[in-house]
Amino acid sequence: MLSDITLGQYFPGNSFIHRLDPRTKILATLIYIIAIFFADSFLSYAILTGFALAVILISRLPLLMVLKSLKPIMIIVVLTLGIHMFTAPGETVLFTWKFLSVTQEGLELGVKMSLRLMLLLLFSSVLTFTTSPIVLTDGIESLLRPFKKIGVPAHELAMMMTIALRFIPTLLEETDRIMKAQTARGADFSSGNLLQRAKNMLPLLVPLFISAFRRADELAVAMESRCYRGGEGRTRMHELLYKGIDYAAFGTIFALTALLAFLRWGTALCAL
Amino acid sequence: MSIDIKNICYTYMRGTPFEKKALDDVSVSIDKGEIVAVIGHTGSGKSTLVQHLNGLLRPDAGQVAVDGISLAGKDAAAKKARQLVGMVFQYPEHQIFAETVYEDIAFGPRNRGFEPEEVDKQVREAMAFVGLDFETFARRSPFRLSGGQMRRVAIAGVVAMNPDYLVLDEPSAGLDPRSRNAVFKEIMALHKSRGIAIVLVTHSMEEAVKYAKRMLVINQGRILFDGNPADIFKNHQQKLVEVGMDEPQVFKLAALLRKQGMELPQGITDDVTLLQMIKKAKGWR
Ligand SMILES: Nc1ncnc2c1ncn2[C@@H]1O[C@H](COP(=O)(O)OP(=O)(O)OP(=O)(O)O)[C@@H](O)[C@H]1O
Ligand SMILES: [Mg+2]
Numbered sequence: 001m002l003s004d005i006t007l008g009q010y011f012p013g014n015s016f017i018h019r020l021d022p023r024t025k026i027l028a029t030l031i032y033i034i035a036i037f038f039a040d041s042f043l044s045y046a047i048l049t050g051f052a053l054a055v056i057l058i059s060r061l062p063l064l065m066v067l068k069s070l071k072p073i074m075i076i077v078v079l080t081l082g083i084h085m086f087t088a089p090g091e092t093v094l095f096t097w098k099f100l101s102v103t104q105e106g107l108e109l110g111v112k113m114s115l116r117l118m119l120l121l122l123f124s125s126v127l128t129f130t131t132s133p134i135v136l137t138d139g140i141e142s143l144l145r146p147f148k149k150i151g152v153p154a155h156e157l158a159m160m161m162t163i164a165l166r167f168i169p170t171l172l173e174e175t176d177r178i179m180k181a182q183t184a185r186g187a188d189f190s191s192g193n194l195l196q197r198a199k200n201m202l203p204l205l206v207p208l209f210i211s212a213f214r215r216a217d218e219l220a221v222a223m224e225s226r227c228y229r230g231g232e233g234r235t236r237m238h239e240l241l242y243k244g245i246d247y248a249a250f251g252t253i254f255a256l257t258a259l260l261a262f263l264r265w266g267t268a269l270c271a272l
Numbered sequence: 273m274s275i276d277i278k279n280i281c282y283t284y285m286r287g288t289p290f291e292k293k294a295l296d297d298v299s300v301s302i303d304k305g306e307i308v309a310v311i312g313h314t315g316s317g318k319s320t321l322v323q324h325l326n327g328l329l330r331p332d333a334g335q336v337a338v339d340g341i342s343l344a345g346k347d348a349a350a351k352k353a354r355q356l357v358g359m360v361f362q363y364p365e366h367q368i369f370a371e372t373v374y375e376d377i378a379f380g381p382r383n384r385g386f387e388p389e390e391v392d393k394q395v396r397e398a399m400a401f402v403g404l405d406f407e408t409f410a411r412r413s414p415f416r417l418s419g420g421q422m423r424r425v426a427i428a429g430v431v432a433m434n435p436d437y438l439v440l441d442e443p444s445a446g447l448d449p450r451s452r453n454a455v456f457k458e459i460m461a462l463h464k465s466r467g468i469a470i471v472l473v474t475h476s477m478e479e480a481v482k483y484a485k486r487m488l489v490i491n492q493g494r495i496l497f498d499g500n501p502a503d504i505f506k507n508h509q510q511k512l513v514e515v516g517m518d519e520p521q522v523f524k525l526a527a528l529l530r531k532q533g534m535e536l537p538q539g540i541t542d543d544v545t546l547l548q549m550i551k552k553a554k555g556w557r
Binding site for chain 1: 289323326328355358359361364366367368369370379380382383384415429430433
């Protein structure tokens with residue numbers, strides 16, 4: 001019943017991108033996002049798009065699957081395009097329809113803005129496609145650690161995220177099981193008016209909450225009996241380590257950023 | 273009157289890297305009034321198979337019909353056919369939700385559309401079957417009961433729907449030996465008095481030989497053997513060990529005694545009979 005819900009979107013693999021340190025991937029994604037805002041010419045956008053496609057290719061993810069992750073923002077993309085197209089000021093009028101007119105400048109701006117949005121989402125979804133949620137939180141914790149001094153509870157945040165991520169599939173499985181059990185007893189979760197439906201959910205929600213609380217309780221006891229006491233002085237089984245491929249990845253992304261910066265300001269610099 | 277499964281296949285998480293073929297071209301027929309044990313090692317597809325018996329899972333290919341009515345449809349006839357098959361899941365006490373034992377057991381029969389008097393009658397009968405005293409337990413909160421008592425409430429909740437076929441997925445998991453025996457005694461009583469068919473998924477070879485006349489051995493999503501439990505254990509011991517199963521302790525003990533030269537007949541399936549036979553062989557009384 002719930003089997004078609006894929007959780008997170010991790011797509012296991014062993015590509016170059018998969019093997020990168022999570023911190024590398026998080027930082028590289030942030031740098032790429034900044035680089036997007038350097039772009040102003042169509043050449044820059046072409047380079048950015050080419051780079052994103054190359055990364056997807058190297059990660060050996062099915063291209064169609066990655067493109068599908070754009071679906072939720074498609075409305076926003078179309079809206080952005082439309083608003084810029086019709087409202088941006090410009091000289092060269094392409095065509096007019098009643099009171100609406102489309103200028104070349106507006107059209108260009110619209111295309112660029114929607115491209116920005118799509119690239120932003122595309123590149124960050126490569127991060128979540130190639131990094132398992134647990135590894136991702138590890139990376140986030142490690143990156144947040146320096147901010148501990150100003151009071152960011154890095155370890156606690158990461159632990160909460162890890163536990164939540166760990167239990168989402170379990171709870172989904174539990175929901176599926178209870179739904180099946182109640183369906184076998186003739187429960188109906190899909191018909192009737194709103195109030196009726198809410199009432200019909202009780203046989204599902206009550207056992208689900210009970211089991212969630214039971215699990216939380218058991219987990220707390222298990223953690224305490226193994227002397228868990230927060231992040232202070234803890235060592236880890238898998239230390240995150242930057243390797244050769246990480247330096248290569250950083251090199252590439254910095255080179256891309258430098259190229260884009262040059263394309264934008266380089267000519268001005270040369271003229272000086 | 274029977275449940276007929278024809279060439280069904282089922283795959284979990286189709287189209288993802290986690291794809292798992294759980295059933296592969298399975299055909300089987302279960303007659304009204306039979307007791308069938310389903311055994312197989314962990315992950316062999318037992319639960320997947322039995323969830324097809326009342327349409328909780330829809331096969332990717334093949335048909336399931338109860339008393340000749342296909343479960344594939346969404347019409348009233350298919351719905352009715354599905355309700356002929358009661359299903360007790362692993363750890364059924366996790367499905368309990370109502371404020372009183374009575375209300376929880378009455379949930380199923382009410383959903384079947386029974387009249388209030390009929391619901392009341394079914395609840396009382398079901399409680400009697402599973403050995404819960406009506407006066408003591410009916411008004412109590414099901415969450416204040418012991419694990420074994422909660423298991424009984426859950427089983428009663430399915431029995432009260434008055435099914436023609438009752439599927440139990442490891443009903444004795446996590447119970448102590450005494451509650452285990454009690455649960456089985458109740459199930460057998462139900463089988464005798466109402467003549468309903470029992471499909472029993474179990475990890476215990478003892479339970480399979482003791483209670484079932486017919487046994488399905490599942491391995492990697494296929495039916496490996498289908499027949500009398502004692503015969504299967506006798507004739508296919510090698511193969512059973514290969515697929516990760518062991519013969520019942522009683523069989524092992526009888527075989528050991530035979531090796532020592534004791535005259536014991538073949539096909540002893542339970543401890544009481546074995547004891548009698550040993551006494552007889554030894555001339556004790
Ligand atoms: N919801 C699910 N999603 C994905 N795979 C599943 C799911 N349920 C079962 N499977 C897989 O299908 C196969 C058969 O599972 P099934 O639950 O039928 O086994 P089983 O014989 O009942 O095992 P057990 O004795 O442990 O209860 C297993 O390999 C299992 O990993
Ligand atoms: Mg199972």
